[in-house]
Every structure is written in C-alpha cells, then in structure tokens.
Amino acid sequence: MAGLSLRCGDCGAHLKSVEEAQEHAELTSHTNFSESTEAVLNLVCTACGKPCRSKIETDLHTKRTGHADFVDKTSEAAKPIELEAPKAPMESEESAVAPAESNQSEEMVVPEVDKNLLAELESMGFPTARATRALHFSGNSSLEAAINWVADHEDDPDIDQMPMVPVNTQAETGKLSLTPEEVKMKAQELRERARKKKEEEEKKMEREREKERIRIGKELLEAKRIEEENERKRLLALRKAEKEEEKRAREKIRQKLEEDKAERRRKLGLPPEDPEAAKPSSTVVEEKKSFLPVRPASKAERMRDCLRSLKQHQKDEDAKVKRAFQTLLTYVGNIAKNPDEEKFRKIRVNNPTFQDRVGSLHGGIDFLEICGFQKLDNNEFLFLPRDKVDMAVLNSAGSELNSAIANPFFGVL
Structure with a gap:
C-alpha cells in the first residue's frame, strides 16, 4: 500500500508532505523519517471549518473558541505522498493569476524579508514558511504586525507554504523602515507581553486548582460527617437492642420465679395462686403498714x-x-x-x-x-x-x- 504520510522516527509526528518534513527537520534537527501508511489526521470543526491535525489542536481550538464538534475527514483528505523534491508554488496570496492566453510563465522567487525579524519569529517557535509569509504580507513592519497577521490567518490552508512573488515585484520591494534598535525594542516588548500572558494563565490555573482543593475538602468533610452520623445511629441501634435484650432477660427471670413459686405450691398441695387475689388492695397494705413494725434498713x-x-x-x-x-x-x-x-x-x-x-x-x-x-x-x-x-x-x-x-x-x- 502506498505511503500516506512521513513519520518522524525521533518524535513520532506524522507529516503529510516532503515540505513539511523538511521544515520539521529544520526546526527540530530530526533526520530519521520513514514512509507510513497511517494518514495525517484531518479533524474539521463543524462550526468554523478549521482543520486540526491532532487531539491537542482540537483541545486548544475548543478552549479558544468554545467549538467542540469535529468531523473526521482523514479518509477524504488522505492521498499518496509524493517523495519527489518539492516544487515552489507558482502563485502568492496577493499576486494576480496570469492570463490563460499567456505563452510564458513569469519567474517566481521567495520574497526577501528582514532576517532579524525572521530569526526572532523562528526563536518564538514559528515555522520558517509561516514566519516568512507573515513578514511579507504584513509589510516587514514589525514583529507585532507579523504576529497579528498570523493570528488573523491561522485558518488559511496555505499558512505553512512558502510565499512566492514575481521577480519584478521582488525588485520593487522597498527597504525596511525600522532600525535595529527599534526591532530589539519591539522584540523585547513582545517577549514581555508573552511573559505577562503566561503569568496570567498560571495564576488562573492556580485559582482553578485552589477551587478544586476547596471542593475536595468540602466533600471530605461531608463524607466524614455522614460517617459519624451513621456510626451514631449504629450505636443507638445497638444500645436499643441491648435494652431489649435486658428487658427480655428480666421477663425470663420473672417467669422463672413464677414457675418456681407455682411448683412449690403444687408440691405443698396448695391450690394455684389467683393473680387477682394475690394482689392486696391499697387499703390492706396501708393497714398492714400501720400495724406491723417497720424493720430499719441494715x-x-x-x-x-x-x-x-x-x-x-x-x-x-x-x-x-x-x-x-x-x-x-x-x-x-x-x-x-x-x-x-x-x-x-x-x-x-x-x-x-x-x-x-x-x-x-x-x-x-x-x-x-x-x-x-x-x-x-x-x-x-x-x-x-x-x-x-x-x-x-x-x-x-x-x-x-x-x-x-x-x-x-x-x-x-
């Protein structure tokens, strides 16, 4: 089966073209690539149509936009990979299409951009093709303008393709308007903004973690309260059972005494005792108390x-x-x-x-x-x-x- 992607043997990334493999090698210094039959993922957002190539990209897109529904179109976009040397595209984002009747195609070249700004963007993690395209179409004005252009065009399908312009256009490109000192100041400002943004995200994550700790603490306290309540109920039930057992034991002893008394009366030849007659009235008791001497307690x-x-x-x-x-x-x-x-x-x-x-x-x-x-x-x-x-x-x-x-x-x- 024909290969559908190039797999990096160093980090496991899947790349859908030789150009991407070359850019990946330039950024990471990885050189171990092999042809793979596994196609590059193509997860398309149903809300805005942005293609994502991994679960990490879908998670970032969902966190940034709130879109959570994606359609897997990997099989539709999968095609055999071309292992020949990549050819430069014949048109740029803003160049006009040559007339169909033209007999000769105009020569296209990579536009010249500020090398210092390009190096700054590459050090910030942008691929070379994306950084060159951003600088070219933002007018080589500043790092901030290039980053803003990337943010506005990150959904473009050709965002990672090297821009090409006609030779004449390249010759007419003006010189940069920023001095090296201004470029350094702009770069320092962008780094500072990135640092502050990272600190804010870390603070937000810490607040979320603190909320989670508080929630877990409340759940543990509630679980402990329920456990103590259940233990209290169990002790009450046990105590009630013990009292019932004592009551049954006293009743059993009383019945045994009654049986022994009845047995003694039977052996003596006396008639069974009448329960009603055995109970002396209150008047009789009072009379007995009044006539019989009371023995002092020892x-x-x-x-x-x-x-x-x-x-x-x-x-x-x-x-x-x-x-x-x-x-x-x-x-x-x-x-x-x-x-x-x-x-x-x-x-x-x-x-x-x-x-x-x-x-x-x-x-x-x-x-x-x-x-x-x-x-x-x-x-x-x-x-x-x-x-x-x-x-x-x-x-x-x-x-x-x-x-x-x-x-x-x-x-x-």
Whole structure:
C-alpha cells in the first residue's frame, strides 16, 4: 500500500508532505523519517471549518473558541505522498493569476524579508514558511504586525507554504523602515507581553486548582460527617437492642420465679395462686403498714442502695462506675488490713483524684459515711476515727462492692 504520510522516527509526528518534513527537520534537527501508511489526521470543526491535525489542536481550538464538534475527514483528505523534491508554488496570496492566453510563465522567487525579524519569529517557535509569509504580507513592519497577521490567518490552508512573488515585484520591494534598535525594542516588548500572558494563565490555573482543593475538602468533610452520623445511629441501634435484650432477660427471670413459686405450691398441695387475689388492695397494705413494725434498713442494705444509686446516675458510663467501685474497695481494704495507719483513714475531699473517681459521683461519699467516715474541718476531710473502725461493717462493705463489680445486672433490674 502506498505511503500516506512521513513519520518522524525521533518524535513520532506524522507529516503529510516532503515540505513539511523538511521544515520539521529544520526546526527540530530530526533526520530519521520513514514512509507510513497511517494518514495525517484531518479533524474539521463543524462550526468554523478549521482543520486540526491532532487531539491537542482540537483541545486548544475548543478552549479558544468554545467549538467542540469535529468531523473526521482523514479518509477524504488522505492521498499518496509524493517523495519527489518539492516544487515552489507558482502563485502568492496577493499576486494576480496570469492570463490563460499567456505563452510564458513569469519567474517566481521567495520574497526577501528582514532576517532579524525572521530569526526572532523562528526563536518564538514559528515555522520558517509561516514566519516568512507573515513578514511579507504584513509589510516587514514589525514583529507585532507579523504576529497579528498570523493570528488573523491561522485558518488559511496555505499558512505553512512558502510565499512566492514575481521577480519584478521582488525588485520593487522597498527597504525596511525600522532600525535595529527599534526591532530589539519591539522584540523585547513582545517577549514581555508573552511573559505577562503566561503569568496570567498560571495564576488562573492556580485559582482553578485552589477551587478544586476547596471542593475536595468540602466533600471530605461531608463524607466524614455522614460517617459519624451513621456510626451514631449504629450505636443507638445497638444500645436499643441491648435494652431489649435486658428487658427480655428480666421477663425470663420473672417467669422463672413464677414457675418456681407455682411448683412449690403444687408440691405443698396448695391450690394455684389467683393473680387477682394475690394482689392486696391499697387499703390492706396501708393497714398492714400501720400495724406491723417497720424493720430499719441494715448498713449493708444502705450500702447497696448507695452503690445502686451511683450506678443508675452513671448508667451510660460503665467504666467510670467500675473504677469508682474499685476505688471504694481499695479504701475499705486498706483500712481493714492496716486499721492503725491514719493515712488510710483520712481522705482530703477536694483532692482531684478523689473527686474524679468518687467524690463527684452521686452516693460515693454517702457510702464512706456509712462505713464510719466523718466530715471534719468544714467538710474538707473525711476521717474514720480508730475507735470507730468496725471490721464487720468493713467486711460487709467489701462484700457489697465485690458483688456490685461481679454482677453485670447490678443496678439494672
């Protein structure tokens, strides 16, 4: 199959003619070219008709004009490449077409342009043919005029073809009007404008990146908030399930007690208990209360009530309750082991550790007072006198504390 393009082996670019390959070699110093069956892309903008030869060109065109629709006409424009030496075109952009009846064709040459301006344009990245055409048709006046001409004619199909003019026209071309100093000033001005434009684009890109960082930060915060909300809902559901489980456990225990009671009545030969009859009326209760003597609560029961109150007031902080119970057990155990040591029988109430573990909790100080501690010096100290140390009371306190620590249902049922 005939070659449809020339491929640069150094950078991979596809070129559609020998002229383009020569210009590419002059600009890049690449010399490794080979014939390729892959045609040069021809993506035509449906809005303005501009041809683009790569995805990069289409992206730049879209960014500059907003046109985003392109038609692939690569197959229509593809044709076998001519590997013969390129021939100079026979007409320029503004030269008139020779009459059909002319017997001789006028000799055409490349127009002379300012070499310094041409070098400046080439250093800025313009191909030699495009820079020569721009200088020629802008009148060799300035770099700015040449660049403006390129901007106005970048869609011309022959923008990268070397301009040709008749010999007579070339001979009549006037001399340049700018001095070398003016050319340098113009070039410096253009470079400065290009630098400022690049800085503005970089600032714009930085603003876009900052906006993107802010957007990502907001999304991360929102995701974290949703995750925390889901975790809170999960904990609430778990706590509700635990309460339901405790409720079922209490009901099961109650049913078991009722069954045991009914079994005992059956073994004793008593009739089953009537639930309605088993409930004494309020009047009967009041009468019983009024006639029966009330047994005062023992110290062990009062201790148990203090511990139960402490647990219920801190029902959502099991670790804190357990630490309070263990601290009280330590106080009681130290006194029981060393009753003569005053340091174990005297507690500073405003001590931060004591306040955090026992003093600030409901029922903590009351428990110690039941054990025999007394408040001294305007409630600044809790003190257990040596003669008030009761080993039976301390042993009861230790038993109640151990039971509260070991029983998972303590204070719940």
